Amino acid sequence: QVHLQESGPGLVKPSETLSLTCAVSGVSLTSYSWSWVRQPPGKGLQWIGVIHYSGTTTYDPSLKSRVTISVDKSNNQLSLRLTSVTAADTAVYFCAKDAGLEYWGQGALVTVSS
């Protein structure tokens, strides 16, 4: 059974870097693509990007200069880094399996505030 669990600091200061991990169980990270999606408070879902099984990445153009998605094969974990955050980056962040988002984690709330 595939299970995804996001974790990371719940509070990040403006201009700093948001870092989240997604622990994956039930499937090998290297066999699939993996995605990140976020949901700002009171708003809909926003696609952030995907790391393809080849290791290449594709990001939303609005975030491309600030975002990095990577995988840690030894720990079967997916990572998200978002630099120079502002209040607009406050959101629940989800990781998901495949570009088609077949399975999702429950999400991790990250608040950007001083």
Place this chain on the structure above:
Amino acid sequence: DIQMTQSPSSLSAAVGDRVTITCRASQRIANSLAWFQHIPGKAPKALIYVASSLRGGVPSRFSGSGYGTDFTLTISGLQPEDFATYYCLQYNSFPYTFGQGTKLEIK
């Protein structure tokens, strides 16, 4: 970017009702369309992919249709656990884009 226009934004219905949600793409996307269900505090759930194929374990009261630019999600015989927010997603081209969501509420 491909814009996904989802309607209605909210919908009130009773248990047992049949409801339809639509998504329109700003460009043709073939059948590269998925539907998701989200209850706050829970992991979003994938319902349908390639416009009309049910994901494993999804009840048959959910169905999807469409091709090109116009797509629908139909729930036949609403159950209490179906009251949630529903989103469409186009994955024909990057960046992938979601519809704005449809909040399905109990009448």
